[in-house]
Amino acid sequence: LCCCLFAVFAFATCGGFQGETALLISCEGVVNKTITAAFAYPFRLNTVVFSAPDPKSCGGTWTDVYLMGDFSSSAQFFVTLAALVFLYCVTALVVYVGYYHVYQENNKFPLTDLAISVLTAFLWLLSTFVWAKALADIKVSTGASIIPGIESCKAPGTTCHFLSVTSMGVLNVSVVWMSKIVLASGLP
Numbered sequence: 645l646c647c648c649l650f651a652v653f654a655f656a657t658c659g660g661f662q663g664e665t666a667l668l669i670s671c672e673g674v675v676n677k678t679i680t681a682a683f684a685y686p687f688r689l690n691t692v693v694f695s696a697p698d699p700k701s702c703g704g705t706w707t708d709v710y711l712m713g714d715f716s717s718s719a720q721f722f723v724t725l726a727a728l729v730f731l732y733c734v735t736a737l738v739v740y741v742g743y744y745h746v747y748q749e750n751n752k753f754p755l756t757d758l759a760i761s762v763l764t765a766f767l768w769l770l771s772t773f774v775w776a777k778a779l780a781d782i783k784v785s786t787g788a789s790i791i792p793g794i795e796s797c798k799a800p801g802t803t804c805h806f807l808s809v810t811s812m813g814v815l816n817v818s819v820v821w822m823s824k825i826v827l828a829s830g831l832p
Contacts, residue, residue, distance in 0.1 A: 647764075648737075651730035657818035658775065659723045661685050663810030665711075665786040667694060671702040671802040678807065681786075685723070686716035687778070689785050694794075706796040713785045718778030722818075725771045729764055776819040783812060 662684040669677045677697035683689055689711035696706040736757065739747060747753045788806035791797055797804035 648730055648733040650768075651726040651733065654726035654818055655723055655730070657814050658719055658726075659685050661812075661815060663786070663812065665790070665809040666807040667791070668805040668807050669697045669702075669706075669797075669802070670804075671697075671706070671799070673698070673702070681711055683711065683786065686719045687714075687782055688716045689713045689782065696796075702796070702799070702802060706799075706802075709794050709796065711785050711790065712793070713781060715778040715782055718774045722771045722775040725767055729768070732760065732764065772819060779812065779815050779819055782815075783809075 662682070664680045664682040666678055666680045669679055679694045679697050681692045681694045683692045690713060692711045694709040696702070696708060786809045791804050791806055794804060796802060
């Protein structure tokens with residue numbers, strides 16, 4: 645039952661995340677224009693764009709700017725594993741409750757269950773570490789460090805300031821909580 649809750653938690657925290665990052669742009673003819681780029685699961689940031697605040701007013705120097713990175717494989721690995729673990733937990737619960745007599749009589753079921761549990765715990769840990777690395781990279785790709793990479797911000801008379809990025813506290817919790825639970829309990 646606990647593994648079902650862990651799986652739902654992992655799926656909900658990562659799979660439902662939406663955020664945005666914002667910049668303040670000032671250039672000749674355009675003062676303090678806020679531009680935003682919205683991103684969400686599965687974190688294909690290379691498809692997320694900051695659109696021009698007003699290309700004509702910026703002397704035609706502003707072009708659309710895409711965020712860097714595609715972190716979808718890490719995020720999808722984490723969420724997919726959560727969905728598979730949930731299905732495994734439901735299946736195991738059905739076997740334990742509905743077919744407990746068969747489970748007790750056949751000595752291969754407990755060994756198979758143990759092997760699946762160990763494999764699942766390993767995959768949970770692996771997916772959590774992979775997701776943690778991707779999350780760190782997502783924070784860099786959506787944070788203040790993006791400004792030096794924007795060519796339009798280097799144009800004469802143009803200044804760019806980082807404003808904000810949506811809090812990723814829920815994503816942090818998914819990494820910390822899942823890694824501690826898996827390490828401490830060895831549960832799938």
